[in-house]
Amino acid sequence: MTGPQVAPMVAIAVILAITGVASFIFGHLIGDKRRFNLINGYTEENMVEPDRFARWMRICYYVMGLVLVASSTLIVLTRAVLVVVLVSTAIVTVILVVMTVGARRYYKV
Helix, strand or coil: CCHHHHHHHHHHHHHHHHHHHHHHHHHHHHHCCCCHHHCCCCCHHHECCHHHHHHHHHHHHHHHHHHHHHHHHHHHHHCCHHHHHHHHHHHHHHHHHHHHHHHCCCECC
């Protein structure tokens, strides 16, 4: 593959990598710096266990970031764009569901 055929693949890989790095940053800011305001509507006053909530969110965001960066790398190495994007989308969806369900344990609605 050369020229115009490679450009969309590289663009997808770059977008996944940037999103993965952003996920790591969110994990750090929420988990380590306790910037709960980054999550829409979440305040520390409504948290049952803020420390455990912060740790839970940090772990979930780090795992999601790892999946996205790994997906970006796999696209570049294997050029299997469709398969990698579909699998990573499924994994990220599961992570988001687990993140949301798990967060309810530490946050009173």
